[in-house]
Amino acid sequence: xxxxxxxxxxxxxxxxxxxxxxxxxxxxxxxxxxxxxxxxxxxxxxxxxxxxxxxxxxxxxxxxxxxxxxxxxxxxxxxxxxxxxxxxxxxxxxxxxxxxxxxxxxxxxxxxxxxxxxxxxxxxxxxxxxxxxxxxxxxxxxxxxxxxxxxxxxxxxxxxxxxxxxxxxxxxxxxxxxxxxxxxxxxxxxxxxxxxxxxxxxxxxxxxxxxxxxxxxxxxxxxxxxxxxxxxxxxxxxxxxxxxxxxxxxxxxxxxxxxxxxxxxxxxxxxxxxxxxxxxxxxxxxxxxxxxxxx
Numbered sequence: 001x002x003x004x005x006x007x008x009x010x011x012x013x014x015x016x017x018x019x020x021x022x023x024x025x026x027x028x029x030x031x032x033x034x035x036x037x038x039x040x041x042x043x044x045x046x047x048x049x050x051x052x053x054x055x056x057x058x059x060x061x062x063x064x065x066x067x068x069x070x071x072x073x074x075x076x077x078x079x080x081x082x083x084x085x086x087x088x089x090x091x092x093x094x095x096x097x098x099x100x101x102x103x104x105x106x107x108x109x110x111x112x113x114x115x116x117x118x119x120x121x122x123x124x125x126x127x128x129x130x131x132x133x134x135x136x137x138x139x140x141x142x143x144x145x146x147x148x149x150x151x152x153x154x155x156x157x158x159x160x161x162x163x164x165x166x167x168x169x170x171x172x173x174x175x176x177x178x179x180x181x182x183x184x185x186x187x188x189x190x191x192x193x194x195x196x197x198x199x200x201x202x203x204x205x206x207x208x209x210x211x212x213x214x215x216x217x218x219x220x221x222x223x224x225x226x227x228x229x230x231x232x233x234x235x236x237x238x239x240x241x242x243x244x245x246x247x248x249x250x251x252x253x254x255x256x257x258x259x260x261x262x263x264x265x266x267x268x269x270x271x272x273x274x275x276x277x278x279x280x281x282x283x284x285x286x287x288x289x290x291x292x293x294x295x
Contacts, residue, residue, distance in 0.1 A: 003087060004085045004086060004087060005047045005048060005049060005085070005086055005087075006047070006048045006049070006050065006051045006053070006054035006083060006084075006085055007045050007046065007047050007048075007054065007083060007084050007085070007086055008045070008046045008048070008054050008057050008058045008061070008081065008082075008083050009043060009044070009045050009046075009081070009082050009083065009084065010031070010042075010043070010044040010045075010061070010079060010080075010081050011041075011042070011043055011079070011080045011081075011082070012042050012044075012078050012079045012080070013040050013041070013042060013078060014035055014036075014037055014040050014041065014042050015073065016042065016073070016074055016075070016078050016079060017033070017035060017041075017042020017043075017044060018035075018042070018286070019068075019072050019073065019074055019286070020042075020044060020065075020068075020074065020079070021033050021042070021044055022139070022140065022260075022285065022286050022287065023064075023068055023072075023231075024044070024046075024061075025139040025141065025142070025166075026141065026229075026230070026231050026258050027060070027064055027188075028166045028167065028186070028188055028190075028191045029046055029057065029061070030046075030139075031044035031045055031046050032044070032045045032046075032047075033045075047086075051083075054083050055083070058081055058083060061081060062081065065079065067233075070233075071232070071233065071260070071263065072260070099112045099138075100112065100115060101115050101117045102138065103123075104143055104146045104147065104150075105146055105147040105149075105150035105151075106122075106150055106151070107122050107123060107124045107150050107177070108124050108126065108146055108147075108149075108150050108173055108177075109123050109124065109125045109126065110126050110128065110138075110169075111125050111126065111127045111128070112127075112128065113127055113128065124150075124173070124176050124177060125176075126169065126172055126173055126176060126202070127202070128169070128198065139287075140284035140285035140286065140287035140289075141229050141257040141258050141259075141284075141287045141289060142166075142169060142170070142229065142257075143284050144257055144282040144284050144287065144288075144289030145170055145227050145229050145255055145257050145289060146169075146170065146173055147282065148227075148255050148280070148282065148289065148291055149170060149173055149174060149177065149225075149227065149255070150173075150177065152225055152253055152255075152291075153174065153177040153178060153179055153225075155251065156179070156224045156225045156251065156252075156253065157178050157179050157180060158179070158180055158181065158224050159179070159180070159181045159182075159183075159223040159224045159225065159247075160174045160179045160181070160182045160183075160223060160224070160225045160226070160227070161182075161183050161184065161223040161225070161226045161227070161245055162174070162182065162183070162184030162185075162209075162227055163184070163185065163214065163226060163227065163228035163229070163230060163242065163245075164185075164186055164187075164214070164228060164229050164230040164258070165184035165185060165186045165191070165192070165195050165209050166186060166191055166195065166229070167191065167194060167195055167198060168184070168194070168195030168196070168198045168199055168207075168209065169198075170184075170227055170229070171184050171195070171199065171204065171207045171209065172198060172199060172202045172204055172207075174207075174225075175199075175202070175204035175206055175207055176202070176204070179206075179225070180206060181206065182204075182206055182207040182208070183207075183208050183209075183210075183223070184207065184208070184209045184210075185209060185210045185211065185212035185214075185217070186209070186211070186212070187211070187212065187213040187214070189211055192209055192210065192211045195209050196209055214230065214234060214238050214241070214242075215234075215237070215238065217241065219241055219244045219245045221245075222244075222245055222246060222247040222248070222252075223245055223246065223247060223252075224247050224249065224251060224252050224253070225252070225253050225254075225255070226242065226245050226246050226253075226254045226255070227254075227255040227257070228242050228254070228255070228256050228257070228258075229255075229257040229258050230257075230258045231258045232258060232259045232260065232263040232266070232267055234258075235256055235258070235259070235267060235270075236266065236267065236270050239270045239271055239273075239274050240274060242254070242256075243271070243274045243275065243276065246294065248294055249294065250293070250294070252293065252294060253279070253291060253292065253293055254271075254276065254291075254292040254293070255289065255290070255291055255292075256271070256289070256290045256292065257287070257288075257289040257290075258287075259287065259288045259289070259290070260286055260287065260288070261283060261286060261287070261288050263288070264281070264288040264290065267288075267290065268290065271290075271292055272295075275294060275295050276292040276293065276294060276295060277292060277293055277294075277295040278290055278291070278292055279291045279292060279293050
């Protein structure tokens with residue numbers, strides 16, 4: 001293993017930094033973030049083992065930024081993206097500063113592999129080692145989905161579809177909460193690979209994850225619970241297809257996330273048109289998560 005890691009660093013102001021910091025996990029990138037409100041500075045850092053990975057990610061972020069300016073206050077001339085090299089041991093210790101045991105919901109506890117935790121009561125512990133791209137459940141969209149998944153799994157335990165599985169954390173949680181059949185997909189090859197590795201480490205044998213693009217996906221079966229943690233424009237573009245994956249049942253539920261608060265009214269209108277009814281609306285940080293049922 002190389003003695004060094006390669007960092008992609010995003011420098012901007014505090015306001016834009018907060019938006020980009022919230023959006024990066026939607027494309028399975030989880031930055032280490034530094035904010036200085038007095039000097040109006042934000043620095044978001046991502047770490048990779050090879051310069052090729054860093055350069056590819058840098059280019060991907062630049063492409064995503066072009067689409068994000070359409071529905072946020074981001075301006076490209078306010079952002080500078082650069083890359084540099086750091087010592088491996090410096091980076092590995094940084095992770096331990098930012099991730100700690102956290103109880104996400106009534107039962108779900110996220111525990112980094114290096115920390116001790118003794119479960120109590122009805123705790124369901126998900127042990128993870130974040131690595132360079134693993135979601136920890138701290139992001140507003142993931143946290144909202146986990147909170148709803150915890151509650152919904154008490155009544156729904158037969159089938160779950162994880163749309164935009166990312167790190168696989170929702171599928172891991174669903175498996176540990178007792179849901180029997182779990183399928184999921186993501187359009188990013190690295191995400192699917194990492195998610196499958198995490199499932200294996202968690203001994204989740206009832207989960208099948210695949211490489212799929214929602215725009216091209218053919219829905220072949222319906223599920224009692226579907227969670228789509230994807231950016232709002234993609235949810236709107238694929239609303240009919242997403243709804244077609246939900247069982248026509250009074251018990252079935254759809255969770256939509258990856259939605260900025262100001263986008264939620266458009267999401268609500270779109271999915272109401274498709275025959276759904278809003279049951280619950282969760283707001284965490286700048287993000288909205290909606291729970292829907294068939295009307």
